[in-house]
Amino acid sequence: MIEKNLVQQAVSKAYADNKALTGGENASYIPYLASVPSDLFGVAVVTTGGEIFSAGDVKFEFAIESISKVFTMALAMEQIGTDAFRKKIGADPTGEAFNSVIALELHGDRPLSPLVNAGAIASTSLVAAKDKEDRYQQILGIQSAFAGRALTMSTEVNDSEQTTNFHNRAMAWLMQGAGAMYSEPMDAVEVYTRQCSTLITATDLAAMGATLASGGVNPLTGKRVVKAANVGPILAEMTMEGLYTASGDWAYTVGLPGKSGVGGGILAVVPGQMAIAAFSPPLDPVGNSVKAQAAVASVANTLGLSLFSRP
Known part of the structure; x- marks a missing residue:
């Protein structure tokens, strides 16, 4: 398992490096989403041991959407x-x-x-x-x-x-x-x-992903949520279509099962270790958060977490 201080450093770096990132627009076809402040931005990690690391607006509740x-x-x-x-x-x-x-x-x-x-x-x-x-x-x-x-x-x-x-x-x-x-x-x-109208925070989202990372057991509550045998197929589905038409690029550059939502959330799962989540409302043309994608990718790449590039 990666040292705790390295995880927090990676989260803090992802937040600092991407806080000023521009581009994208809030989803406008759903009136509520268009009204969410576009400068909100948070990054969170929850490990399979239940540790939480975060930076930014990780307590703001946003729509879970897709x-x-x-x-x-x-x-x-x-x-x-x-x-x-x-x-x-x-x-x-x-x-x-x-x-x-x-x-x-x-x-x-x-x-x-x-x-x-x-x-x-x-x-x-x-x-x-x-x-x-x-x-x-x-x-x-x-x-x-x-x-x-x-x-x-x-x-x-x-x-x-x-x-x-x-x-x-x-x-x-x-x-x-x-x-x-x-x-x-x-x-x-x-x-x-x-x-799709459920409200979650970036920390909630990381905990949800960490439940998959830990084989279906929520690391914060210790309760089994889904069968361990079902986790692999869930992660496979996320790898295939989790970021819509950008899923192949995501696998190529980040190398982790992921899922996005037009509410601005992005989730990536590192099996056996942790989940990385980020939130920022402005989306790219595909429907994925610009800042959240960059932040999750930053944490994954800083810590060398890609499933496809390990020795």
Whole structure:
């Protein structure tokens, strides 16, 4: 394990080096996200031993957005197993934007990945529940278990998104026609939208990733959240599509399973060691935070954490 002082030095360096970085814009298609102060910036690391290292605005609560896809996927895998999940949802990059209808049409209106919107909506529909409220509470529950504290949904974020999610509704109906939805389609879209409206901090996000890094056990609470056998498939999905069409570049330059969200969060998982998280609202054209990407990459590269360049 890397020495504690080296981890904090890497986190502090990533924050200092990238605090003045410019470029990108807040997500504007969701009114709430457009209003978040664009100068907020925080970097956090949580290790598998439960140590926390941070710099900047790591206590500010932001919308989890697409990072929620990882934890709904984890819940569905717990319920039906990884093989069944892969057959129903997929494990391949789409090569298109995260909200692409073309990607669906090219593959018979069936999703390829749980980490783009179409596959994430299908994943949400796959969670076994007695009704949509039960489904949502299960998803919020596993998000909280990963974070190590009770998380809550922002009504303001949710209202902002529920009134602008027509594109997602259209994709759900396309998948319904192909037999790729597993609950009432509009109920699934509503729950998916709610799961994206959870508020988290950069430290929460690092703890969520550290739970995967430690084989499914939350290092802050000591509680098992998911089966150890499911962690590998989760990380594989993150590697394939975690940063959308930039996932290949991320693997090339950072070498860690990652996930982004249009709320400005970025997460990277170092199996057996730690998770690195960062938050900054302005996004690049792909939908990934400009500063958060740079900060997470800085920590990973400073500490030599790439999975693909170890002796």
